[in-house]
Amino acid sequence: MGYVLYDYLPSGNGYKCRLVMKALGIQYELRQMNIVAGATRTPEYLAINPNGKIPVLMVPGRGPIAESHAIINFLAEGTPLMPADKYERALVWQWLGFEQYQLEPGVATVRFWLKSLKKTPEELGEKYVERFQRGAEALAVLEKGLTGRRWLVGENATLADIALFAYTHVADEAGYRFSDYPAIVAWIAAFRRSPWYSPITVE
Numbered sequence: 001m002g003y004v005l006y007d008y009l010p011s012g013n014g015y016k017c018r019l020v021m022k023a024l025g026i027q028y029e030l031r032q033m034n035i036v037a038g039a040t041r042t043p044e045y046l047a048i049n050p051n052g053k054i055p056v057l058m059v060p061g062r063g064p065i066a067e068s069h070a071i072i073n074f075l076a077e078g079t080p081l082m083p084a085d086k087y088e089r090a091l092v093w094q095w096l097g098f099e100q101y102q103l104e105p106g107v108a109t110v111r112f113w114l115k116s117l118k119k120t121p122e123e124l125g126e127k128y129v130e131r132f133q134r135g136a137e138a139l140a141v142l143e144k145g146l147t148g149r150r151w152l153v154g155e156n157a158t159l160a161d162i163a164l165f166a167y168t169h170v171a172d173e174a175g176y177r178f179s180d181y182p183a184i185v186a187w188i189a190a191f192r193r194s195p196w197y198s199p200i201t202v203e
Helices: 012-024 043-048 068-076 086-116 126-146 159-168 182-192
Strands: 003-007 028-032 056-059 063-066
Touching (some): 003 012, 012 068, 012 086, 012 159, 063 068, 068 086, 086 159, 126 182
Antiparallel strands (some): 003 056, 056 063
16 A cells, blocks of 8 residues: 545645655555545544644554645655755745745635635625735745745755745735735746656546
8 A cells, every 4th residue: 555645726735745755756545635625633533633723644554644844844855845944944935934834824814714615805894904915025025935946945946946836826816916916926936847746637
């Protein structure tokens, strides 16, 4: 039995894992979980991940790994997606931390509210305003980090680019205007030219 990925296709966190596996030519079985319908809150799934979230990667002969950045680091260790240089590797982790603590809570949360839960900004009120602003601030930081650069770290795409691309490239679905971020637009275009790129809702 090979790798099994529990995922929800619209999720950027699961998308990171699928992109890494595609980039590295890793075969896996996809098990789609409808998180909106409560598929990750069943006793069966909670036995796999007590946190009740996706993605989870089942590793043959070992067991489950939860949390997207733990999964992609496990998969990419020893490959060009994680630099061998100690300093560049630290920069990758710097961007991974930024994605989880700044960009994802803003951009991804707003997108989930609007797209998956079908809420409106008016319904969401102040929490929408706070999260949207947090996302805008994160996108501004990313724009600065990409200005004058093709990739975030080094001369080639790394886990940093994959992790940040996942939710950034669909930021318009959360109401952000790509016209405000020319460096991000150029980076997204370069990413989409990668031979292992595939859209977020494609297995």
